[in-house]
Amino acid sequence: MSWLVTGGAGYIGAHVVRALSAAGLAPVVIDDLSSGHRGFVPGGVPFIVGTILDRGLVEATLREHGVTGVIHVAGYKYAGVSVQRPLHTYAQNVEGTRVMLEAMAAADVANIVFSSSAAVYGTPDVELVTEDLPKRPASPYGESKLIGEWLLRDQATATAGSRHPLRHTSLRYFNVVGSADLDVYDTSPHNLFPLVFEALIEGRTPRINGDDYDTADGTNVRDYVHVGDIAAAHVVAAERLEGGEPVEAAYNLGSRNGLSVREIMDAMARVTGIDFTPEIADRRPGDPDRIVATGELAARDLDWAMRYSLDEMVRTGWEARRAAQG
Template sequence: MTWLITGGAGYIGSHVVRAMAEAGESVAVLDDLTSGVRARLPEDVPLVSGSTLDRGLLDRTFAELGVTGVVHLAAKKQVGESVEQPLRYYRENVHGLTVLLEAAVAAGVSRFLFSSSAAVYGMPDVELVTEDTPCLPINPYGETKLAGEWLVRAAGAAHSLSTACLRYFNVAGATRPDLADTGVFNIIPMMFERITEGEPPRIFGDDYDTPDGTCVRDYIHVEDLASAHLAVARRLAAQPEPGDLTVNIGTGRGVSVREMSDLIGEITGRPELTPVVGPRRAGDPARVVGSTELITKELGWSARHDVRAMVESAWEGWCLHHPEARRG
């Protein structure tokens, strides 16, 4: 197999590239470098700079690199931005996927792994979200991921592709500091940013129906997420007949926002910065924690890192990019 990893120079993508390459898989990367960084990639991994919307480039890339499988991570992924720019999100995430699948089918690619999201579930009112929980996304980003799943499965059934859809929960941490997420869109970097500025972290709502009143989420270390991609890719490669696998990627353990805030205060050495509580944000469900029973049953995979390891490694990466954050 030769795997083309779209979005492979991004935060998650670079971890997937390294995990697969270090395991002996042949990989190449397609990335438009709008958020990806070439330096994140091993020097011996080929990089094609461009978009999944460019059919000509895709055709040349598949032919020149002899691509036989695709790991598709390239996507726009900010929930708020998707509400403001739905046309852009549907174009990049759904039309871009359509063009990529067309090129893959034309090139005779037989394996396709799609990066989906727990955003497809919306606001589930269940203790643990399983793959059978109804998908009711509440924003354009989640809608594009669900539409992407439908498209991947339909193309797989029509063109004899073995396919997989991986529904990630909240991704955090880094294998090494230089591979850390540089965006400030998720709870951990948002709290890091506040602490770096000498301000207390923010909690949006403490009156939810949870043990401490704050939202509860499932967090997955990016290194574990990368190992899940490797496990699923190898399953696809070994399948003698086309099929589809859709699985949650998480830990199955919930962490509240207040628990996360306390842990971040401890790890950053700023426990005196007591979080301030503001009003709820629209659309925040009280609890979203994923069941990982299916992927454990199917592949024997489970997460190895706990939330402390996620925050500690994320903080090391944050300090590399924000030296002013480290006191002393």
């Protein structure tokens, strides 16, 4: 009995792999290393280098390792850049998910946890986002994640009367930060935490992309959630699917209390001990003003909780990044 983690050599996926191992669910990794790192995969974990767009490879992996479920983390995750690269985004996120579901059906694998995104909501006009809020994605990335959820829903409907009906859930979250293992850190060239860390390491001044948003301090507001908490929720979702327990079609992994980019910058200076005044740059296309979710359903079913303070999020991420320097 094992679980395939797509994108398991990436920042989030590698944490999921470790959480699965700790829970006694044997992980298997497939990753094309386009943004992941071989060194992020622990020794002893089966690691297949390849793309989820390769139906034959995915099906063979599922069969060879006796996979009973998939945690589908692989994808192109950059909302702002997706505006310039919509076709690439759809190929990776929509076609990749379709191929994964096709391979799962062929190999009689019926459980999947999908790494979705709060970007499916676009720019909501409510204080707190709940799962039933209308979906109005503001970027090709958000659209691709929403289509991914539709694919799961439709395949579940299509297989409802079969020997192996698809069981699924989608986890929606926004900014994942920090580290739960010194060997794994966020290497994204677009995410806020690594951008600030790299600037500080190189002696540059970090910058804020836009200070004219419709928020209290003019910088956009998000759920910032610790990667360790995110990984743990994926594992509980997998366990519920494996055990035949009921799950919702989607869960928000939210903080209920958003943080602004400026608040993040203040914490960065405070925790690292490097004083700076951030530069102000232009907005990134596709970035909404505010997305903050409740996480109540996930707390009920997935043991979801915010177990790290803002300073702890910064500290764990900074320590992992510094450890990578040797």
